Amino acid sequence: MEQVRVGFVGAGMMSQTTHIPCFQQAQGAQVTAVASSRPALLAHVADRFAIRKRYAGHRDLAQDPDIDLAAVIVPPEVNVDICIDLVEAGKHVFCEKPVSLSAEDARRMADAASASNRLLMVGFMKRFDSGVLAAKGVVNDWRASGEMGKPLLARAHSFIGGDWTANVEALMPVIKTDEAMSDKPLTDLPEWVPEKYAGPWGPYYFLNHVHSHDMDLLNYFLGPQFEVLNADWRHDAKIVTLDFEGVPAIIEVGKCSQNNRWDEELTVYFEGGSVCVKLPPPMLINVPARVEVYHMGARQQVCDLHAPYGWSFLNQAQNAVDAVAEKAGPICTIQDGIAQVSMTEGIFRALA
Numbered sequence: 001m002e003q004v005r006v007g008f009v010g011a012g013m014m015s016q017t018t019h020i021p022c023f024q025q026a027q028g029a030q031v032t033a034v035a036s037s038r039p040a041l042l043a044h045v046a047d048r049f050a051i052r053k054r055y056a057g058h059r060d061l062a063q064d065p066d067i068d069l070a071a072v073i074v075p076p077e078v079n080v081d082i083c084i085d086l087v088e089a090g091k092h093v094f095c096e097k098p099v100s101l102s103a104e105d106a107r108r109m110a111d112a113a114s115a116s117n118r119l120l121m122v123g124f125m126k127r128f129d130s131g132v133l134a135a136k137g138v139v140n141d142w143r144a145s146g147e148m149g150k151p152l153l154a155r156a157h158s159f160i161g162g163d164w165t166a167n168v169e170a171l172m173p174v175i176k177t178d179e180a181m182s183d184k185p186l187t188d189l190p191e192w193v194p195e196k197y198a199g200p201w202g203p204y205y206f207l208n209h210v211h212s213h214d215m216d217l218l219n220y221f222l223g224p225q226f227e228v229l230n231a232d233w234r235h236d237a238k239i240v241t242l243d244f245e246g247v248p249a250i251i252e253v254g255k256c257s258q259n260n261r262w263d264e265e266l267t268v269y270f271e272g273g274s275v276c277v278k279l280p281p282p283m284l285i286n287v288p289a290r291v292e293v294y295h296m297g298a299r300q301q302v303c304d305l306h307a308p309y310g311w312s313f314l315n316q317a318q319n320a321v322d323a324v325a326e327k328a329g330p331i332c333t334i335q336d337g338i339a340q341v342s343m344t345e346g347i348f349r350a351l352a
Contacts, residue, residue, distance in 0.1 A: 004321045005066055007033035007091075009058045009082060010073035011045040014096065017165070017172045018283060019073050020049050022317040029321040035061040037182035044175045058082045062089035069094060069324045074184075076209060080105045081185035087118040094320045096123040098212040099337035101205070102190045103345055106338040113334055120334040121320050124216040126279060127332050128315035130307035131289025132217070135277045138293055138305070139221055139268050142275075148295075149271025154222055154249040156214040159237075161255060162262035166284035190345065194352050203233065208344040211253050213282075215343045216336060217266050218242070218249055224339035228346035240347050251347075272296050285311050 006023050024031050033053035036042040046054045055061040062085055070091045072082055076098045086093050100106045113120035142148040189198050197203045222244040229241045237254035267276040278290040291305035322328035
């Protein structure tokens, strides 16, 4: 395959500022089409990025024989039927996180991709941060060798308060129109979610959407087999305790007043040391996560791993293109999406 031909479903802010530019920069990729239900927005965005083919909806794009990979950049309540339609039409799919609002819907997506023999990849872009990859390499080595003893605890911390876009709009002004959103194929939260946690941008939706990366990083570092032990939603800071096959873990999420600081990190503690990953704002270009490695013992050491400069969104796009071209395996698949949504469900079942 000389070029992986990419079609976009969705022309909003994330498509404009990150995904379209990154897929256009990815080696071996050609962005050939975009679909949106808002005609004026579609025209403006397609013109800006010189995208020739323009479709009013995903079903029209699905019938284009000259598209190999569809990038679905829409909210999770819209993802499910769109992704299923696309894989059943023979397209590989890259889907922005979170994939859905329920594990059942995510499994339906996985079943459709498997039956169609198509890739369904998920946009947990923090897995593609060069600092995260360096930290995971250390954790994997320590667990395999046993040199630092057994893992004692993993802690995912995210206190929202900083500028998550890192002012990327100043580099790439977002095109907006006053067009109404058309009717779309929507899914909803699981029926068992209590009313006080439900609703648009309610606690369930917010955690599943905004903090999906923090849940996924635990799955990425420790593995997708876990049990939610307890969840405390009584305070502004929310606490979750989990067990990853014998390794305890904590999730801490909430709001803070430090609006000029992005406060998100993952730490894995061992008997003989720890690895701490301090993540940058999601859309900060070319700045990897900071990694601090601590060695205990008679001669204690703290060292900083300096990962290569790069942007996780671009690395993610390159992996998706390479996976479709069969040059690499996908780093993040629909199975990872299922694990993350299952964790959201486990947390709110514990609360219920």
